[in-house]
Amino acid sequence: GQQVMQIPQYQHVQEGEDFTTYCNSSTTLSNIQWYKQRPGGHPVFLIQLVKSGEVKKQKRLTFQFGEAKKNSSLHITATQTTDVGTYFCAYRGSTLGRLYFGRGTQLTVWP
């Protein structure tokens, strides 16, 4: 099936620095979802993007869906220690019920 490549796999930043994770696909995606998993926790839905070129913001988080609907990014402005965790992108595939997850980007924030 389709696969999304999520980069980077790990990112270490100093508190206050910005952070971006990218999700890239070789084929057009119908939508993209982003999830966050805190250390020791479970994935929690953040947002879904559906439209070409869509941009959504949640406080310091900015989510983008590429014009060609083949890539997406999550950008965090001025990271805080509460942003620590693994960020996953996921997309709905053609198989009923199948949500394909990227490998995730593990973010560490140094105080």
Add this chain to the structure above:
Amino acid sequence: ETGVTQTPRHLVMGMTNKKSLKCEQHLGHNAMYWYKQSAKKPLELMFVYSLEERVENNSVPSRFSPECPNSSHLFLHLHTLQPEDSALYLCASSHTSSGETQYFGPGTRLLVL
């Protein structure tokens, strides 16, 4: 969040034991899922249930046996597991099985000795 609950939260079992993981969702959803999450591996979808009917089984070994008695409950019966089965087992639910937003439970961390 208490929409999706899982018990037990931690489980240690020997390779000859039989145990069951339980998941319950209080969201009125019609689809439920089992995922396996191992260290440094992506989330692996194991089973999908829609309206209590299994709609997907991703080549999971028969030592894992799911059961969905109703749309609110999902079980994963375990028997003769291997040490490599040690992982976090996550249950999720969604309104339908059409790839909508999934709500995850806290998971059961399983250690097979």
